[in-house]
Amino acid sequence: MPSLPPAESETINVFNHETQSTHTMSMEDYLTGVVAAEMPAAFEEDALKAQAVAARTYTMYKQSSTDHEADVCTDHTHCQAYLTEEQMRTNWGDAYDFYLDKIKACVHDTQGEILTYNNEPILAVFHSMGGGQTQNSGDVWGSQLPYLVSVPSPGEDAATNYHSTLTVPFEEFTKTVKASYPDAEIGSYLDVSVPTLSESGHVKSVLIGKVTVTGTEIRRMFNLRSTKFSLDFSDGNVTFNVTGYGHGVGMSQYGANAMAKEGKTYKEILSHYYQGAILTE
Ligand SMILES: [Zn+2]
Known part of the structure; x- marks a missing residue:
């Protein structure tokens, strides 16, 4: 029973x-x-x-x-x-x-x-x-x-802050990643791969300077609102476009x-x- x-x-x-x-x-x-x-x-x-x-x-x-x-x-x-x-x-x-x-x-x-x-x-x-x-x-x-x-x-999407963005200078991005991943070899934005996404479109991982960093770790390092983000590089900056929260x-x-x-x-x-x-x- x-x-x-x-x-x-x-x-x-x-x-x-x-x-x-x-x-x-x-x-x-x-x-x-x-x-x-x-x-x-x-x-x-x-x-x-x-x-x-x-x-x-x-x-x-x-x-x-x-x-x-x-x-x-x-x-x-x-x-x-x-x-x-x-x-x-x-x-x-x-x-x-x-x-x-x-x-x-x-x-x-x-x-x-x-x-x-x-x-x-x-x-x-x-x-x-x-x-x-x-x-x-x-x-x-x-x-x-x-x-x-x-x-x-x-x-x-009716919620405020459904979309959020964070822009950091590439230098700061590199410094932040290397603080947690000292083995990452980052020379330029070309060393950051296109993210691997899960079924839901959230970031599973990104290859940064030959080191695999999970979406959850990136979220933690940059205090992002979620792991559903894209990375854009321009004018020496990295911009995270984030969707959702939690x-x-x-x-x-x-x-x-x-x-x-x-x-x-x-x-x-x-x-x-x-x-x-x-x-x-
Ligand atoms: Zn408890």
Whole structure:
């Protein structure tokens, strides 16, 4: 008999990485703070509900791992971002009651719902905008999960900063690359190859001075908003033309909002961005 997916716990221990203290709170209060931190409160209700389910799923996935004493922490680079009541009041001002009620309702209406694959909570990662197409997890992190596959993500271009550019002098480009890759032999822009792209059009790697540098590493070195970029060389400068924001794996938040605006439900949004995962209630 297949095992049942784990049930949602009523309370959770949250390590606040800013105050270095652990707080016990209800799962609903925790998820409200996560949704508030991770997605603009002005987004459509079905986008916020999709975010609530993704956040609940990700939380349960993290709870089963044992890399810190608390169930989860508030460091977004490790677990998920979280806003305290005070931070929500500061961010939302006069709209505090309205947005808090809206997000609480989205968390409550999806109570107990998580995404599973083989009866286990999935790694429900998400990002801001995929640049029109999300990425295969294998192209970003090396391990391909069956439900984290590249899918179209239309409608994100309504967001400000969907396109961004960065121009640096070629000398600075060379210096930055050599700081991480001292073996790269860079004489001129001719030593920088045309990028190798993944299925989604994101940069997998670039051959720079005979050294293979991944798109993720280039993104880190130059603080680019995503790995969906082109490189243009002119007048002694390098210009990165960047599309989207974030790692591009899993649910695109701006794509989710675009789907919700078209009348799609949170269930349709989740099954689009997490292909083959099952919504378990
Ligand atoms: Zn953590």
